[in-house]
Amino acid sequence: MTRSRTATGRGKARCGLIVLLVIVVLTAPAREILAEDGSRQAYSPGYSLGAGYNWTGLDGSRRVIEYSSGVKSPVLGADIEVYPLPHRLYLDLSTRERDDLYLDTGYAYKEVLLSRFIARGLTHNLDHYVLPASDPDEATRKYRDRDTNASYQTDVTTTDLFLRLKTPDYPFHLFGRYFGYDKEGTVQQRFLVGYFNDMTVTSRSRRIDFRTEELTIGSNGHFGPLEVEYTHGEKSFVPAGPKVLEDLYPATAQRPEDVYPHNLVPETRTSSDYIRAHSSYTGRITASASFGSIRQSNQDSSVERTIIVGAGQLAFIPMDALSFFLRFRYRDLDEEGPGTTVLRGQSNELAYKVRPSLDTRQREISLCIRTRPSRGVNLAGSYSVGRKDLSDTEEWLLADRNTTVNTFEFKAYGTVLKGARFRTTYKYTDLKNPLYNTDPDTSHELDLYASYTLTPGVFTVLTYKLRKERRDNLRFINTRTETPTETGQRDNTFHNVLGLLVLTPWERTSVTVSCGYYKNGLRQTLLYSTFLGDGSSEPGEPIAEDGVPYSDESTSYSVGITHRFNDRTDVSADMGQTFSKGKFRTENTLAESISSFSMLRVTETALSIKGRHEMNNGFGIETVLGLRDYNDRTDDQNDGKFYQAMLILTKRW
Amino acid sequence: MKPRLLLITALLLGLSIVYACTELKRSKPILPLNEYERMIAGRLDADYVGTETCLAACHAHDAIKAAFDASTMGTQLRRESGLPLVDCESCHGPGSLAIKGITRELVEENSRKGIKTECNYETLIDIKNLPAIAKSLICLKCHTGNATFNLHEWNAGVHAVNDVSCSDCHDIHEGADLKVKPKDTAAMCLDCHQEITAYYRMPSHHPVTEGKVYCTDCHNPHGTSTEKLLRKASVKETCTRCHGEKEGPFLYEHADLTDDCLNCHMPHGSPNNNLLTLREPFLCLQCHQSHRINTATGEPKTTALKGFFFTRCTNCHSQIHGTDIPSPGGKGRFIQ
Known part of the structure; x- marks a missing residue:
């Protein structure tokens, strides 16, 4: 069994943090507060420390705890705020299981220095997609899982450091930000060895150690009514260790048998510059503009991408009842590659021509007008028009090189009755020359939100989102003949409903019930390739099947009860369940069994009971009991149950 | 460039900087919001x-007093904080x-x-x-550029347009530096x-x-020039x-599809693995013609063969986000 284990470095970091914590607690001077007579008196810094243990049990697949290591471990927490003025320091730390870390700490000195450091760690348990058994009658179509018992997991550590220096009494800043993202572990690498004459769908474990680092520096200052900011950023993505795999590929008509590289994870670098300017935030007329240039390069294939972005906003608020907002933005993407590439096998070198990547150019302008016809009611209408142009399309067989999107939006929101708030939006979108099949010709979207406090003890929320999309003349590219084919329609209906009811029947007890329903339903023409059927490998006419239904549904509900015995003791219990299902069905007799490979039926259940009690001397106790169940109803591959009991002792000063 | 021209340019630039520095602190709206x-x-x-007066007689006993003292706004009442000073009446009026x-x-x-003496709050x-x-x-009034500089896009941003104010998210009387903790x-x-839940x-x-x-990993609630208040210039930059x-x-x-990750993924959540908008193979069949569904002799493919060609497309096309290595057929099919 292959398991990623990267806790050593994180463990050291955690030890370091605990030492830091102890130093802060022992050395922090007392804060000062104003006494009743206006004089200053010292009082103790605000500390809270907690320690405990998390007992866990896992039965079955780790999918049930997708973002958790799920192992027994100590629990630690600290919350500190100390203000020995002019210094200000706070620290919020918690770690509830192995590979879990949350640290948010900041230090500030007067108005001159402001710093913040946020670190966190998480575990992500990944699925192991099980490949079917090879059919003995299909000698040239095989499956092979080289690590059948492997479980896959990555550990992620994120660090975010922000530092700002300000000139005293002057609005001029220098700032810097470092963002680091480390992901390491073992993932499932699926790939195809061979080609149509001899194919093996293969799976194997792959160790990864990805590191993304981003450093941004900049300055910001006022020049009269204009504020200007400049930032420069450098980002790198480096896959440490072997970044490419190699396998023996059988001979095809296009190349000889050899060991060839595959599934390369390239090293990339990004450099960016932004300049932003805006007028005062507070005026009747405010304007802002930003301009950015981003340059990205692939260190392995020498491909380079340049992105130019720009945006402008103008807000004009002549009176409370009337506001105008004008926005403009553009984005140009230009990608340059070498045009050819050489595939270096162990014994052969093969040169290939590479078609140029698509370059895009996008423009969008929108105007929004908002009025308040009466107190508590707001009406807003907006219109936006956007255009996207593609270039270098010759080898991509795209029918259109540009698309235009017109969007009209109407919105009403406010308070009609005491305690009743509403928000409703209707959006109509029209696309001229939609570029891809997933783009509709027309789209209608309705968004409703209503909340009502019936009495102080009854609060309800209802949200509903409906989207209907329609597209005629879908466009496919026949991969065999490399020619475009236009046929069929696509209808998409999307619902998302959420209802929430919060009851407070007694002063110390509240009950929260929520229900959600999501459905994404599609009916679309699919196009199937065929052989001519005369024994040759010549292609036949593709077969279109209209109105193939596809749907995803998810229904969830949750019930939560909280009871506060007194100011020092409370308990809560929560239960939630989500049912998800999905299917698509084809009536084509040749393709009819496709749907069986695309079923989804999952039930997830979560139960938790939490309690908290504070004692007189500042000590407290917190408990958590939890149960999670993941029931994969299609093939039981990901079924699992997880049990948890956590006990934490806290002390507040 | 000639040395004289260079000198003049440097001189003009220097004068501009000197002028800008003298003007540095002045920040006035173009037109006041009367x-x-x-x-x-x-x-x-x-x-x-x-x-x-406010604190000594009455508000010394408020439940929020301790939290207020520990807040930035609370420390700004004291000269020794070294911060720009504020007053209760800076916000609440005389x-x-x-x-x-x-x-x-x-x-x-x-x-x-046991009687609580109340101010005449209506005034x-x-x-x-x-x-x-x-x-x-x-x-x-204060947080123009002086103390905060991440508000460039606030005024025409979706939160401001939809009547969200600073105090909807920031508790003025509590918390270190008015920050909302990420957690x-x-x-x-x-x-x-609510609908996102x-x-x-x-x-x-x-x-x-x-x-x-x-939420703030991807979104900047203070407003950005992108849709959905994305922290970065585009969806792809945010995700990557x-x-x-x-x-x-x-x-x-x-093509240019991976420039917008939302073509295939739902960022908040999905019934389908990897946050996919639809499950494979339907996801791919929306745009792509399928593999052949019959044999060279015109017979229907066996169930096993259909399973081979109509299962998760990414079993074989595993480099679907892009690749630097050509496929066995010599094209970019994202297989290798």
């Missing part, structure tokens, strides 16, 4: 009484009418009797019932964006409700901040 500024001026017939007739002795006597600025823009304006953002954002209950979701990923291995550029690109 209507809202009147709302936040407070009673013109009232006088300022000072913070000590308070002389509010405390008219109230003496320290009266407060203490009432306190002994202060009615912050709770101000329009959102006016509420924000109270904060923006608290989910509860705060979902309070208004449904996505976080689905089988595949970003661990936001688990407290491992924060963490998913760097999918950023590229690649030799073989998936």
Whole structure:
């Protein structure tokens, strides 16, 4: 069994943090507060420390705890705020299981220095997609899982450091930000060895150690009514260790048998510059503009991408009842590659021509007008028009090189009755020359939100989102003949409903019930390739099947009860369940069994009971009991149950 | 460039910088927002009484007092903080009418009797019932560029347009440097964006409700020039901040589709693995013609063969976000 284990470095970091914590607690001077007579008196810094243990049990697949290591471990927490003025320091730390870390700490000195450091760690348990058994009658179509018992997991550590220096009494800043993202572990690498004459769908474990680092520096200052900011950023993505795999590929008509590289994870670098300017935030007329240039390069294939972005906003608020907002933005993407590439096998070198990547150019302008016809009611209408142009399309067989999107939006929101708030939006979108099949010709979207406090003890929320999309003349590219084919329609209906009811029947007890329903339903023409059927490998006419239904549904509900015995003791219990299902069905007799490979039926259940009690001397106790169940109803591959009991002792000063 | 021209350019640049520095502190709106500024001026017939008056007699015993003292705004009442000083009345307006007739002795006597002495709050600025823009304006009076500089896009941003004010997210009387803790953002954002909670209950979701990923990792609530208040210039830049291995550029690109990750993924949550909008193979069949569904002799493919060609497309096309290596057929099919 292959398991990623990267806790050593994180463990050291955690030890370091605990030492830091102890130093802060022992050395922090007392804060000062104003006494009743206006004089200053010292009082103790605000500390809270907690320690405990998390007992866990896992039965079955780790999918049930997708973002958790799920192992027994100590629990630690600290919350500190100390203000020995002019210094200000706070620290919020918690770690509830192995590979879990949350640290948010900041230090500030007067108005001159402001710093913040946020670190966190998480575990992500990944699925192991099980490949079917090879059919003995299909000698040239095989499956092979080289690590059948492997479980896959990555550990992620994120660090975010922000530092700002300000000139005293002057609005001029220098700032810097470092963002680091480390992901390491073992993932499932699926790939195809061979080609149509001899194919093996293969799976194997792959160790990864990805590191993304981003450093941004900049300055910001006022020049009269204009504020200007400049930032420069450098980002790198480096896959440490072997970044490419190699396998023996059988001979095809296009190349000889050899060991060839595959599934390369390239090293990339990004450099960016932004300049932003805006007028005062507070005026009747405010304007802002930003301009950015981003340059990205692939260190392995020498491909380079340049992105130019720009945006402008103008807000004009002549009176409370009337506001105008004008926005403009553009984005140009230009990608340059070498045009050819050489595939270096162990014994052969093969040169290939590479078609140029698509370059895009996008423009969008929108105007929004908002009025308040009466107190508590707001009406807003907006219109936006956007255009996207593609270039270098010759080898991509795209029918259109540009698309235009017109969007009209109407919105009403406010308070009609005491305690009743509403928000409703209707959006109509029209696309001229939609570029891809997933783009509709027309789209209608309705968004409703209503909340009502019936009495102080009854609060309800209802949200509903409906989207209907329609597209005629879908466009496919026949991969065999490399020619475009236009046929069929696509209808998409999307619902998302959420209802929430919060009851407070007694002063110390509240009950929260929520229900959600999501459905994404599609009916679309699919196009199937065929052989001519005369024994040759010549292609036949593709077969279109209209109105193939596809749907995803998810229904969830949750019930939560909280009871506060007194100011020092409370308990809560929560239960939630989500049912998800999905299917698509084809009536084509040749393709009819496709749907069986695309079923989804999952039930997830979560139960938790939490309690908290504070004692007189500042000590407290917190408990958590939890149960999670993941029931994969299609093939039981990901079924699992997880049990948890956590006990934490806290002390507040 | 000739040396003389270079000298003149440097001189002009230097003069501009000197002029800019002399103007550095002056920040005035182009046109004042008269209507809202009147709302936040407070009673013109009232006088300022000072913070000590507010705190010494009455608000020393408030439940929020300790939290307020520990907040940045609380420390800004004290000169030793080294911060720009503020006053209770900076936000609440002049308070002389509010405390008219109230003496320290009266407060203490009432306190002994168990009676809470209340100010005449109606004479202060009615912050709770101000329009959102006016509420924000109270904060923006100081937080233009002087202390905060991430508000470039606030005014025309979707939150400001939809009447969200600073105090909807920031508790002025509590917390270090008025910051919202990242781990608290989910509860705060979902309070208004209730419909998003449904996505976080689905089988595949970003661990936001688990407290491992924060709304502010992707969104900047203070406004940006992008749609959905994205922190970065585009969806792809936002996603690849963490998913760097999918950023590229690649030799073989998936047309321009991977420039917008939302073509195939739902960022908050989905019933389908990997946050896919639809399950494979339907996801791919939306745009692509399928593999052949019969044999060379025209017979239907066996169930096993259909399973081979109509299962997860990414079993074989595993480099679907882009690749630098040509496929066995010599093209960019994302197989290799």
